Amino acid sequence: QKLVAKIFFAIFTILFLYFLYFGMTTSPEGLKESDSIAYHIPIARNLAMGTFLPPRLPQGLGYYPAAAETLLAIFITLGLPLNLFNVLGFLCLFYFSKKSGQAFSLSKETSLIYAGSIVTLQSVLRWPLTQTIDIWLAVFFLASLYLLKTARNSPFYFPKLGLALGFLVGVKYSGLFYAFALIFIFGKGVFKNIDFKKVFYFASPLL
Numbered sequence: 001q002k003l004v005a006k007i008f009f010a011i012f013t014i015l016f017l018y019f020l021y022f023g024m025t026t027s028p029e030g031l032k033e034s035d036s037i038a039y040h041i042p043i044a045r046n047l048a049m050g051t052f053l054p055p056r057l058p059q060g061l062g063y064y065p066a067a068a069e070t071l072l073a074i075f076i077t078l079g080l081p082l083n084l085f086n087v088l089g090f091l092c093l094f095y096f097s098k099k100s101g102q103a104f105s106l107s108k109e110t111s112l113i114y115a116g117s118i119v120t121l122q123s124v125l126r127w128p129l130t131q132t133i134d135i136w137l138a139v140f141f142l143a144s145l146y147l148l149k150t151a152r153n154s155p156f157y158f159p160k161l162g163l164a165l166g167f168l169v170g171v172k173y174s175g176l177f178y179a180f181a182l183i184f185i186f187g188k189g190v191f192k193n194i195d196f197k198k199v200f201y202f203a204s205p206l207l
Contacts, residue, residue, distance in 0.1 A: 005109035008116030012094055015119070016087070019128040023084040028131060031083070036131035039064055041082065044072035044131070067170025068133035082131055089135035090128045094119045096142035103149040133171050140168040141178055148186035158198050161190070162206035169206070 028036055039061035046055040046062075047070055054062035072085050097118040101111030118124065118138075127135050143164040151157065165182070168175045183191075194202075 001107075001109045001113075005112040005116075008113050012116050012119055015125070016091060016094075019087045019090060020084070022129055023087040024081050026081075026083050026129060028082050031129055033130040033132065040069055040072065040131040040133065044069040044076055047073035048076040065170050065172055065175070067167045068136040068172075071136070072131055083129045085131050086128045086135050089139055090119060090124070092139045093124065093135055093142070096139055096146060100142045100146040100149070103146050137168070137171045137175060137178075140164055140171060140175070141182070144168050144179065144182050145186070148182055148190055151190045155201070158201040159205050162202040162204065166206040 028041060039057050042055050042057060043062065043064060043066050046053075047066060056062055072082065075082055075085055094115045097115035098111045101114040102108070106114060124135060124138075144161070147157070147161045147164055165179050168182075169179050
């Protein structure tokens, strides 16, 4: 099992370095991924300019939930290569896959195999050099799952949970249903003895 875990981690490392190199040496215009150019990047540029009204895009695409585009707007503001946006998501996906696996009592080795299996899915490997938001949807789903599964009675727990679920809801329309499902299945113990202060700490970043 240790050997298999090392192989999976090596595969992830090679893929990450591969995407990191091409993320720094290519551009969205060069790759011509249609959704990225049509609305994800324009929404992010709109936010980077400090304009929070939806941009006028064809088919009402300016009204797309923009939590992930807010992260992309940070890349634009800092002048970072935009094709690194989902490379960071790829790294975060591996991390939260591993953490959520350990939260469900997987060993360190098994959680590495699990995380390696997630990031090598074809539906993941097609997106790291684009600005689509599907990888980030998975990231915030797994981050929310991890936090719900490892509930703590600390002052920082509910703000982190609210932030993770808020990003999950704000990344894509379907995120709302995923958030409800997670809370319904895993939230009973978390919200059992909740008080007004905890509700405030949770709801503020969520909203």
